[in-house]
Amino acid sequence: MTAEPTRQIPQEEEGAALSPGEEARRLIRQADTVSLGTLDRASGAPFVSLATVATDPSGAPLFMLSSLAWHTRNLTTDPRASVLVDATTHDGDALEGARLTLLGRIEKVAEDEAVKRRFLARHPLSRRYAQFSDFSIFRLIPEFGHLVAGFGRIQTINADEIILPEERCAALAEAEEGIVGHMNEDHSDAVALYATRLLGAPKGDWRMSACDPDGCDLTDGHTVLRLDLPEPVETAKEMREALVALVKKARALPGQGAD
Numbered sequence: 476m477t478a479e480p481t482r483q484i485p486q487e488e489e490g491a492a493l494s495p496g497e498e499a500r501r502l503i504r505q506a507d508t509v510s511l512g513t514l515d516r517a518s519g520a521p522f523v524s525l526a527t528v529a530t531d532p533s534g535a536p537l538f539m540l541s542s543l544a545w546h547t548r549n550l551t552t553d554p555r556a557s558v559l560v561d562a563t564t565h566d567g568d569a570l571e572g573a574r575l576t577l578l579g580r581i582e583k584v585a586e587d588e589a590v591k592r593r594f595l596a597r598h599p600l601s602r603r604y605a606q607f608s609d610f611s612i613f614r615l616i617p618e619f620g621h622l623v624a625g626f627g628r629i630q631t632i633n634a635d636e637i638i639l640p641e642e643r644c645a646a647l648a649e650a651e652e653g654i655v656g657h658m659n660e661d662h663s664d665a666v667a668l669y670a671t672r673l674l675g676a677p678k679g680d681w682r683m684s685a686c687d688p689d690g691c692d693l694t695d696g697h698t699v700l701r702l703d704l705p706e707p708v709e710t711a712k713e714m715r716e717a718l719v720a721l722v723k724k725a726r727a728l729p730g731q732g733a734d
Contacts, residue, residue, distance in 0.1 A: 496636030497689075497707065499622045500534040502560045502575045503637075504689050505701045507597075509536070510559040513549035513581075522549055528558070529597035532648035532687050533639040536577065536615040537584070537594050539601055543609050550613070554580040558615060573624050579617040579634070587612070589648065596684035596692055597699060643709050644688050650711040651686055658683045658718070665718065668725035669693060674700050686714060 493501065511526040524546045529537045536558060540547045550556065556579065563572025584590055591612055595602055604610055617634040624630070647654075658666055659682050670681040670693050679695035686692070690703040704717050 494636070495622055495624070495630040495632050498573075498624055499575050499620050499632055499637045500639075501689060501703060502562050502573060502622075503528070503534055503536055503577075504530050504687070504703075505562065506560045507699070510561070511538070511546055512557040512559070513546045514553045514555060515545075516549050516552040522546065526558075527598050527601070528560075529594040530687065531590055531593060531614065532644040532651070533641070534687075534689070535617065535638050537590060538581070538613045538615075539594055539598070539605065539610055540613050541604075541607075541609045542611070547613075550581050554582060556581045556615065571625055573622075575623075576621045577615060577617045577637075578619060578621075579615050581613050581615050584612040584614050589651075590614075592652075593685055593687075596694075599684075599694065599696070599699075639688060639707070643707070646710050647686070647688055647708065647714060650714075654686050654711060654714060655683050662718075662722075665722040665725075666693060668722055669702050670695070670700055672725040672728045673721065674702060676700055691718075 506528050509526055509528045510523050512521055512523050514520070515522040522545060524544075526538050526540070526546070531537055540550075542548070558577050560575040560577070561572075563569040563574060591605070594612060595605060617638060619634055620632045620637050622628075622630045622632055663682070666683050667678070667681045669691075670676040671678055674693070676695075676698070679697075681693050681695050681700075684692045684694045684699070688704075688707040688709060690701060693700045693702055702721070704721075708714050708717050
């Protein structure tokens with residue numbers, strides 16, 4: 476059975492208004508694929524391709540790329556790159572939808588099981604080729620971003636406004652495996668409620684597959700959903716408090732999820 480792409484079902488916004496940097500990072504976290512722009516190694520002309528994307532705990536985009544692919548070969552010659560995160564919809568005027576362009580350099584990530592695990596949690600079908608010798612994890616190191624959050628809402632944002640510093644994500648990154656395991660083993664009913672009542676997904680075997688300062692990924696083995704937190708958290712304690720608040724909200728909503 477093949478997996479479906481990530482779906483982002485609109486959530487009711489709560490909490491403080493997001494800064495442009497936080498809004499940009501949320502778009503990256505929600506993305507399943509991006510348009511990846513590199514420079515053709517022969518001509519220097521722009522070369523745009525499709526790539527699946529995940530994020531590291533800081534929000535920096537991650538890719539699993541084959542050394543045989545043109546975009547990877549381009550990057551070995553010139554690491555400069557850009558990505559387009561497209562959150563527009565097919566309803567109405569697409570130019571009124573949100574999108575983000577990030578510019579920076581793409582670097583190969585040294586062997587890091589935690590980073591690889593986050594990518595595979597977002598793209599479980601990638602396990603089919605993740606062990607092939609030509610595939611590796613790469614990370615975009617952004618220099619700045621250009622956010623169009625809707626008609627007339629345009630911002631150019633420094634990278635340090637988008638990407639979290641290590642001190643704001645290191646503690647939660649260390650606790651991530653334990654949080655995910657605990658939620659699946661002891662609070663599977665809560666995970667089901669996040670999916671069905673907060674995200675409007677049908678009933679299923681919903682499990683948490685990853686978490687970071689901005690939210691959590693949920694999967695039923697086919698579809699991956701993104702559960703955004705109202706505002707970023709930095710510690711396991713803050714994540715627990717946020718998840719408790721969300722399950723209380725879910726239980727107060729009508730729906731057919733498990734109680």
